Amino acid sequence: MAQPTAEPVEDYDYEALPPNFSLLQNMAAGAFAGIAEHTAMYPIDAVKTRMQILNPTATPAYTGVMRSTYQIASSEGLFSLWRGMSSVIVGAGPAHAVYFATYEAVKHAMGGNQAGVHHPLAAASSGAAATIASDAFMNPFDVIKQRMQIQNSKKMYKSMVDCARYVYKNEGLGAFYVSYPTTLSMTVPFTALQFLAYESISTMMNPxxxxxxxxxxxxGAVAGGFAAGLTTPMDVIKTMLQTRGTSSDPQVRNVNGFMGGCRLLLQREGFRGFFKGVKPRIITTMPSTAICWSAYEFCKAYFIKLNSTSS
Structure with missing residues (x-):
């Protein structure tokens, strides 16, 4: 009887995560993807934060991506556009490790890793579960990041640690999580939309x-831009809640939840206010998600091929 021939090393099963893609390798790929995603477009994210802050007395007003970038760089120095990035680097790695580990585990459990078969429910559900887990870890780092992105933050905080101490001392532990429900109201639909779009587009392009x-x-780029545009209103409220402690406006300082933020924003700026910063958000998100997915899939392919070669 003829002996079966061994498959060549190159024909590894890219989608067969267990047992060819360990949890540790998955988390390493996720951490690499998260840091790459958040640091590449950080200056535009800083501009978005400035544009979203509800402060009618701010001078100058931040009204456009290019104009705002120039205003910040010329008045506060070029490196002010990267202020607070250390918080993202410290938090994004572990948060995205948890994110992608949860994503792959839930996706596999729901049968979403079968080659040639599209599972939109598995993609959306795994994305939502991944977000809930990772945001619980990342939310305090995001608060610190946005506090350091605001105008004149250099006068208040010398570093990420200094900012964390200041917020805790003056506003308590709750300040790091007051925006968590609002963050989830944005990131759960954002991630579900993004993963659904990503899996749909990638399956269509690469069956x-x-x-x-x-x-x-x-x-990744198309999915990220699509999801970012639709979830901008929740992002505006999140920014309001995360930066309220720095505001001189008593109404802003007293906002304590999503509905309160919505009412104040509608009263002050109308429906248009909910889409402040939508352009820099999309401009930031499209390349960021493209980088994130590219980095993650690269690491994923590398580790699977490495495992296949060594087995």
Whole structure:
């Protein structure tokens, strides 16, 4: 009887995560993707924060991406655009490790890793579960980041640790999580939409689900931009809640939840106020998600191929 021939090393099953993609490797890929995503477009994210803050007395007003970038760089120095990035680097790695580990575990449990088959419910559900887990870890770091992005923050905080101490001392532990429900109201639908769009586009472009950098980059960019635009209103309220402790406006300082933020924003700026910063948010998110998915899928393919070669 003829002996079965061994499969060549190159024909590894990219989607067969267990047992060919360990939890530790998955978390390492996620951490690498998270840091790459958040640091690449950080200056535009800083501009978005300035544009979203509800402060009618701010001078100058931040009204456009290019104009605001120039205003910040010329008045506060070029490196002010990167102020607070250390908080993202410290938090994004572990948060995205948890994020992608949860995503892959839930997706696999729901049967979403079958090659050639599209599972929109598995994609959306795994994305939502991943977000709930990672945001619980990342929310305090996001608060620190936004506090350091605001105008004149250099006078208040010397570093990430100094900012954390200041917030805790003056506003208590709750200040780090007051925006968590609002963050989830934004990130759960954002992630569900993004993962649904990403899986749909990538499956359409690459039905065999083999590693393809162009597919992962393009699908990630389109999915991220689509989800970012639709969830901008929740992002505006999140920014209000995370920066309220720095406001001189008593109404802003007393906002303590999503509905209170919505009422104040509607009263002050009308419906248009809910889409403040939508352009820099999309401009930031599209390349960020493209980088994130590309970095994650690259690491995923590398580790799976490495495991196949060594087995």
């Amino acid at each position: 065999t689900k083999q590693y393809d950098p162009l597919t992962h980059c393009a699908a």
